Amino acid sequence: MRPFKYTEGKDETSAVRAVVVNRESKFLAGGTNLIDLMKEYVERPNELVDVSQLPLAQIKNTSNGISIGALAKNGATANHPLVRQNYPLLSMAILAGASGQLRNMATNGGNLMQRTRCQYFYDIAMPCNKREPGTGCGALEGINRIHAIFGWSDKCVATYPGDMANALYALDAVVRVKGANGQERTIPIQDFHRLPGNEPQKDNNLEHGELIIGIDLPKNNFANKSYYLKVRDRASYAFALVSVAAALETDGSNIRQARVVLGSVAHKPWRSGEAEKALVGKPATDATFNAAAEAALKEAKPLAHNGYKVELGKRAIVLALQRAMNGGAE
Numbered sequence: 017m018r019p020f021k022y023t024e025g026k027d028e029t030s031a032v033r034a035v036v037v038n039r040e041s042k043f044l045a046g047g048t049n050l051i052d053l054m055k056e057y058v059e060r061p062n063e064l065v066d067v068s069q070l071p072l073a074q075i076k077n078t079s080n081g082i083s084i085g086a087l088a089k090n091g092a093t094a095n096h097p098l099v100r101q102n103y104p105l106l107s108m109a110i111l112a113g114a115s116g117q118l119r120n121m122a123t124n125g126g127n128l129m130q131r132t133r134c135q136y137f138y139d140i141a142m143p144c145n146k147r148e149p150g151t152g153c154g155a156l157e158g159i160n161r162i163h164a165i166f167g168w169s170d171k172c173v174a175t176y177p178g179d180m181a182n183a184l185y186a187l188d189a190v191v192r193v194k195g196a197n198g199q200e201r202t203i204p205i206q207d208f209h210r211l212p213g214n215e216p217q218k219d220n221n222l223e224h225g226e227l228i229i230g231i232d233l234p235k236n237n238f239a240n241k242s243y244y245l246k247v248r249d250r251a252s253y254a255f256a257l258v259s260v261a262a263a264l265e266t267d268g269s270n271i272r273q274a275r276v277v278l279g280s281v282a283h284k285p286w287r288s289g290e291a292e293k294a295l296v297g298k299p300a301t302d303a304t305f306n307a308a309a310e311a312a313l314k315e316a317k318p319l320a321h322n323g324y325k326v327e328l329g330k331r332a333i334v335l336a337l338q339r340a341m342n343g344g345a346e
């Protein structure tokens with residue numbers, strides 16, 4: 017690991033200022049992703065501004081839902097009564113990730129910002145446009161079993177690997193950030209992460225030095241019918257090959273509102289408007305769920321080694337919708 021300067025963030029404003037004035041600096045929260053990347057020389061900041069002690073860990077009611085602090089730990093968030101009762105999909109998604117120890121260290125802001133698990137990104141001997149723009153993409157013609165089937169470009173075929181964000185997409189979350197001028201701004205979750213295009217080095221639309229301070233979740237009617245399904249190589253301690261955040265609101269036996277968000281299939285959580293259109297106004301039957309799954313994967317563009325994600329994605333959508341209808345029971 018390279019030497020770096022350690023700066024303690026005393027308050028939001030001074031922490032933001034410290035990062036804004038130094039292009040080579042980064043915020044440090046739980047450190048569970050950033051420190052790993054620094055040990056591998058993938059990330060090389062010359063300064064870490066530690067925000068972990070800032071008072072941004074509250075989870076509380078708001079007039080229109082709840083607000084979750086950026087520095088609340090993943091574990092505390094998943095187990096908080098307000099989240100468990102009103103947003104069980106979010107609890108399920110967080111608990112599907114990492115391990116108990118990691119969730120007790122990792123923060124919500126850091127989770128949104130976690131970087132891809134593309135093996136070429138981690139191996140500094142390999143070309144990678146995300147790590148070093150202009151060097152090429154090792155995965156495009158390499159081993160791309162875990163990579164994207166939607167929204168990729170010839171510059172990068174990586175996926176966003178996290179779980180929590182997929183649920184946040186389904187729940188219409190809004191991310192609150194504080195910027196260089198001391199002003200706060202909000203970013204709807206669907207605009208937070210981005211597709212790779214010609215600039216795969218940018219994972220999201222946060223400016224350098226902007227600090228995530230919280231995540232707001234509006235009220236919804238999905239609490240009784242939602243499910244997070246994660247399919248992976250190992251039963252724990254593994255990232256998803258495909259995941260599905262599914263949420264339904266029904267009116268009798270018909271579907272009034274639906275959310276279908278796929279994880280680990282694109283550079284950002286992939287909300288399927290096609291699947292949702294195939295569900296809304298229809299009876300909540302297996303035939304409807306199958307039609308939604310077909311619609312969701314119709315435009316998939318698999319690479320040489322990840323064609324299996326298309327069929328896996330369809331089956332995962334159907335199972336997640338069935339379990340959502342079943343009140344989250346397996």
Ligand SMILES: Cc1cc2nc3c(=O)[nH]c(=O)nc-3n(C[C@H](O)[C@H](O)[C@H](O)COP(=O)(O)OP(=O)(O)OC[C@H]3O[C@@H](n4cnc5c(N)ncnc54)[C@H](O)[C@@H]3O)c2cc1C
Nearest residue numbers: 045046047048049050113114123125126127129178179228
């Ligand atoms: C073995 C292992 C398995 C894992 N499995 C999963 C999994 O299955 N599913 C899953 O979703 N995740 C998984 N993770 C990822 C884990 O959830 C993330 O490492 C964690 O959420 C990052 O949070 P952190 O607070 O530790 O972030 P840090 O490592 O401190 O920071 C990560 C990045 O976020 C930036 N950052 C942190 N806080 C803020 C903020 N408030 N505002 C702006 N930028 C900020 C940092 O500058 C850095 O770039 C796994 C991690 C490990 C090590």
Ligand code: SF4
Nearest residue numbers: 134136144153173174
């Ligand atoms: S897929 Fe993206 S992260 Fe992976 S090697 Fe290609 S450019 Fe790098």
